[in-house]
Amino acid sequence: MxxxxxxxxxxxxxxxxxxxxxxxxxxxxxxxxxxxxxxxxxxxxxxxxxxxxxxxxxxxxxxxxxxxxxxxxxxxxxxxxxxxxxxxxxxxxxxxxxxxxxxxxxxxxxxxxxxxxxxxxxxxxxxxxxxxxxxxxxxxxxxxxxxxxxxxxxxxxxxxxxxxxxxxxxxxxxxxxxxxxxxxxxxxxxxxxxxxxxxxxxxxxxxxxxxxxxxxxxxxxVVPVSLRSNESIQEKSQQVDDGEFAKRYDSTDRDLGSREIIRHERELVWYxxxxxxxxxxxxxxxxxxxxxxxxxxxxxxxxxxxxxxxxxxxxxxxxxxxxxxxxxxxxxxxxxxxxxxxxFRTNLAEGATAQASQTMDGHDVNCIFDGNPDNYWCPEEGTEQVTIEVDLHAEIEFNHVVLQEHRYSQRIEKFELEYEQDGEWKPLWSGTVVGYKRICRFDNVTSRFIRLKITESRWCPTISAFEVYRG
Missing domain, CATH: 3.20.20.80 (Glycosidases)
Structure with a gap:
């Protein structure tokens, strides 16, 4: 696996x-x-x-x-x-x-x-x-x-x-x-x-x-290659090495790329x-x-x-x-x-700084604020759980957080956002995949600190952008 x-x-x-x-x-x-x-x-x-x-x-x-x-x-x-x-x-x-x-x-x-x-x-x-x-x-x-x-x-x-x-x-x-x-x-x-x-x-x-x-x-x-076929795929299957049969998926299925779905697949594609x-x-x-x-x-x-x-x-x-x-x-x-x-006119995270629980050399966590999609933070390979704490340097009211992974991969499977209030971390938003962009929208909160906890990911997660807005 x-x-x-x-x-x-x-x-x-x-x-x-x-x-x-x-x-x-x-x-x-x-x-x-x-x-x-x-x-x-x-x-x-x-x-x-x-x-x-x-x-x-x-x-x-x-x-x-x-x-x-x-x-x-x-x-x-x-x-x-x-x-x-x-x-x-x-x-x-x-x-x-x-x-x-x-x-x-x-x-x-x-x-x-x-x-x-x-x-x-x-x-x-x-x-x-x-x-x-x-x-x-x-x-x-x-x-x-x-x-x-x-x-x-x-x-x-x-x-x-x-x-x-x-x-x-x-x-x-x-x-x-x-x-x-x-x-x-x-x-x-x-x-x-x-x-x-x-x-x-x-x-x-x-x-x-x-x-x-x-x-x-x-x-x-990232999904099974069978999704890219123009043939009728209803009630089709393909045998895999362990003797089981992997389903042939189509675009109406609710789950197309979780670990459970891909575990029997020989070939995956970006689709x-x-x-x-x-x-x-x-x-x-x-x-x-x-x-x-x-x-x-x-x-x-x-x-x-x-x-x-x-x-x-x-x-x-x-x-x-x-x-x-x-x-x-x-x-x-x-x-x-x-x-x-x-x-989305004014990114309130401009000028913010961050600390990560782990960082790979050459991928400084503060690049998530620089607006350059080619730059991204990631931890050491094989690290699938990690935390980033963002300091906005002022108490700010906001109701959106926008996350983006590096545009050449999709790895985050589950994450949580928290904000600090009166010295305690409180839940803000939880989600699954991020990929190109995940817009997290919630009721107004005011805080200086936001914490991103990546609780499940593939091999090692990446983040290229962390933006904060008040709509």
Whole structure:
């Protein structure tokens, strides 16, 4: 078991995975022919003539994202209906046959340009399921068609941070199902956009397991390799050396990386979670949902559970038939962004000092306050329990503590926070994993001293940041 835990502690992310984790919060934009049919899934037989967003403003979309503090935007360039938001040369079912800009427009281009101008990253969603394309179900022919469309998106619109695939695989217009060539899709992405992550049905970022914004208490980035398979994994198993059978896990399981889960695994991978939900009940715009925008409290609950729980937060914003983010959605996004900015504007731990019960040479504990993610504290290897006492040098009122591990490992399994009051240590917050970031939120307390007790960890824990805030 010791060798396994040491192995788990040494599993590392790729640079592309680190880059997206550090984005923390970004948007989905669901916009297509469905916006004009009041449907969530189109049938593929819709007339492009109904697509006409006469007030379309990509800058307004980007401004809405920036208002909320988002760092990127992923556009549904083609949903299951097969309608393309760019003038693809491989189909007539696209904006080139719509009245919008007399068929001369390109939604994808305008959104990509607006993202770059606005200083956020651009990503693409391309549905493999296509209910319009006649070759769907003739697997070799359709895979060639899909690869051609993917190549258009990956070569004509600049740098892309993410290619987002879902697993929908229904029947096409010929009544047949398609066998997707995932390996070929991934190879093309690596060739043309080597810095892009491939999400959900992809090897870089996994789905959290639901679309309701429900987050795990313990979100492990180091998980069994079986989670990264696109095959159906229900009721599958694999034999291990001791004669037992290890379960094949999927993204809906509550525990994906504890010691109990990994103890029978031969291979582990770095496969962090993305929490995706919509600001409204639906993913596409419906006028009937104008009064059903999620409340600030609901969005903050997801934010603290995802960004504050070692996952990224992908929030969907559905533009309306004008081609604009609705006023109600924009107002909520500003409210959310203001709350986040105000809460985390001033780090009260700047200038603090700390003492650790043990420290490895070259990893001074006071580096946890320097803001440099490449610096981190750790104890000697093999030390799995350790304590850090933080001195804020003044009695300060606060209600948040933010912890971060070194970004190339995830080792902390359980920890406790305490604060000193009248010469006694009192419990403040307890949690499990930390990983990229753990935001601990609690009622206001006033103290000069905070103690972090790492009670369970893998091989030896690391801390790269210890921040304190009063929201």
């Amino acid at each position: 010791v060798d396994l835990i040491q192995y788990a502690a040494q599993v590392k992310p790729s640079e592309r995975q680190v880059a997206v984790q550090e984005m923390e919060f970004y948007s989905f934009i669901h916009f297509t022919i469905n916006t004009y049919t009041d449907k969530e899934w189109g049938h593929g037989d819709e007339d492009p003539a109904i697509f006409n967003p006469v007030e379309f403003d990509a800058d307004q979309w980007v401004d809405s994202c920036r208002d909320a503090g988002m760092k990127g935007l992923i556009l549904t360039c083609k949903h299951h209906d097969g309608f393309c938001l760019w003038p693809s040369q491989y189909t007539e079912h696209s904006v080139k046959n719509s009245p919008w800009k007399n068929g001369q427009g390109d939604i994808v281009q305008e959104v990509a340009d607006a993202c770059r101008k606005g200083g956020i990253k651009f990503g693409v969603y391309l549905s493999p399921w296509d209910r319009h394309e006649q070759t769907y179900g003739d697997s070799p022919k359709y895979n060639e068609y899909f690869m051609n469309q993917l190549r258009e998106l990956l070569t004509n619109y600049g740098d892309i941070f993410c290619v987002w695939f879902d697993g929908a695989c229904g029947e096409g217009p010929n009544g047949k199902r398609q066998v997707y060539d995932w390996d070929a899709y991934y190879s093309l992405i690596r060739e043309l956009q080597p810095n892009a992550v491939t999400n959900v049905c992809g090897p870089d970022i996994r789905w959290c397991g639901n679309e309701a914004g429900v987050c795990r208490e313990s979100e492990w980035s 962090p979670a993305e929490v995706n939900t919509s600001i409204r009940p639906g993913w596409f715009y419906h006028a009937s949902e104008d009064d059903k925008v999620k409340s600030l409290e609901e969005l903050l609950h997801v934010y603290y559970g995802s960004v504050g729980g070692n996952a990224t937060f992908l929030l969907n914003l559905p533009p309306d038939q004008r081609g604009l983010i609705h006023e109600n959605d924009r107002a909520r996004l500003r409210e959310l962004g203001d709350y986040i900015r105000n809460t």
